[in-house]
Amino acid sequence: MGSSTFLLFSYSVVLSLATLTLSDDVYFEHSCNEIRGNYTANSNYQGNLNSIVSHFSSLTEFNYGFFNLSAGVSPDNVNVIALCRGDLDQHQCNTCLNYTATELERFCPSNKEATAWSELCLVRYANRDMYGMLENDPRTCVYNLANASNPRKFNQALSRLLNDLKSKAAAGGPLRKYAAGNATAGNLQTVYATVQCTPDLDKRNCTTCLTYAMSELQKCCYGRIGCRVLRPNCVCRFETNYRFYNQIAVPLPPSPTTSSPTSIGGNRNN
Ligand SMILES: *[C@@H]1O[C@H](CO)[C@@H](O)[C@H](O)[C@H]1NC(C)=O
Ligand SMILES: *[C@@H]1O[C@H](CO)[C@@H](O)[C@H](O)[C@H]1NC(C)=O
Ligand SMILES: *[C@@H]1O[C@H](CO)[C@@H](O)[C@H](O)[C@H]1NC(C)=O
Ligand SMILES: *[C@@H]1O[C@H](CO)[C@@H](O)[C@H](O)[C@H]1NC(C)=O
Ligand SMILES: *[C@@H]1O[C@H](CO)[C@@H](O)[C@H](O)[C@H]1NC(C)=O
Ligand SMILES: *[C@@H]1O[C@H](CO)[C@@H](O)[C@H](O)[C@H]1NC(C)=O
DSSP states (O other): OOOOHHHHHHEEEEOOSSOEEEOSSTTOEEEEOSSSOBOOTTOHHHHHHHHHHTTGGGOOOOGGGEEEEEESOTTSOEEEEEEEOTTOOHHHHHHHHHHHHHHHHHHSTTBSSEEEEOSSEEEEEESSOOTTOOOOOSOEEEEESOBOSSHHHHHHHHHHHHHHHHHHHHTTOSSOEEEEEEEEOSTTOEEEEEEEEOTTSOHHHHHHHHHHHHHHHHHHSTTBSOEEEEOSSEEEEEEESOOOSOSSOOOOOSSOOOOOOOOTTTTBOO
C-alpha cells in the first residue's frame, strides 16, 4: 500500500505477547486470537463476518474514518471496529478497510477474534463488545533499521513533538482523535509524526493509550529514524525527512457535536 522500496527493505518487526506474523506487505501486521474461539467454514459466524467485510469497499457513509459495525445475533454476532488514518478521504479509507479486512480473514481463517493494522487503517473483529474499551493486546512495534545520527537530540525533539500531538489527539472529540505534525530534530533533519486513537475512547483512555504507546516507542524505537507502534485502540508513527501523511484532513463539523458516530450496518440478522 504505497510503500517505498527503501521502507520495504529496512523495516523490522518486534513480536510482543500475541503471535504476530509479517505478511508480504510490510505494512500489514495481524494477530489471530487463538483463545476466544474458532468458527467453521459456512457457519453463521462466517456469514455475519463476511456480510460486514463485503461492504467495506462500498461504504457510503464516511464517519470521519471510524466504524463500529455489527451483524448477526448471539451467539454468532460479529462486532467490527475499523479506523482509517485521520488524513484519509472516503475512497482511500474504503480501499484500505476492504484490503485489510479481506487479508485479515485470509490470515486468520477460523478465529472469531482477530486484529490487523496496515499502513492506513486498523480493523478488529470479535464475538464480544469492544466499543470504548482500552485494551493492551495485541500490540507490536515496527521500526526502520537505520539510526539517527544523534539519537539523544533526535529523541528529545521527537518526545516533545509526540507529547504535543498526544494532547491534541486526545482532545479531538467523539468523531476523530488524530494529530499530525513535524519538528526539527538536529542535523537538518525533520521528523514527521502522526498519533491517533479510535474515537470511541474517551479523552482519558486515549491519553493513557498514547502514553503506553510512547513508552513502548522509547524502548523499541529509540534512536531509529522511523517507527510505528500499533495497539488495539491507538497507533503512532514517525518518519525522518518524509512527510507520509496528507497535510489537509477532511474537516470536522464546525461546532462541537454531541452526536456519536452512527453504527451503520448494525444489527443485521442472518
Ligand atoms: C482454534 O484453532 C486453533 C488452530 O487453528 C487452535 O490452536 C486453538 O486452540 C483453537 N481455539 C479454541 C478456543 O478452540
Ligand atoms: C478487496 O480487497 C481484496 C484483497 O486485497 C481484493 O482482492 C478485492 O479486489 C477488493 N475488492 C474491491 C471491491 O476492491
Ligand atoms: C476506559 O477503559 C476502561 C478499560 O477498558 C473501561 O472500563 C472504561 O469504561 C473506559 N472509560 C470510559 C470513560 O469509557
Ligand atoms: C542501530 O543501533 C542499534 C542499537 O544501538 C544497533 O544494534 C544497530 O546495529 C544499528 N543499526 C544500524 C543500521 O547501524
Ligand atoms: C511543519 O509543521 C508546521 C506547523 O507546526 C507547518 O506549518 C509546516 O507546514 C510543516 N512543514 C511540513 C514540511 O510539513
Ligand atoms: C457499537 O457496537 C456495539 C456492538 O454492536 C453496540 O452495542 C453499541 O451500541 C455500538 N455503539 C455505538 C455508539 O454505535
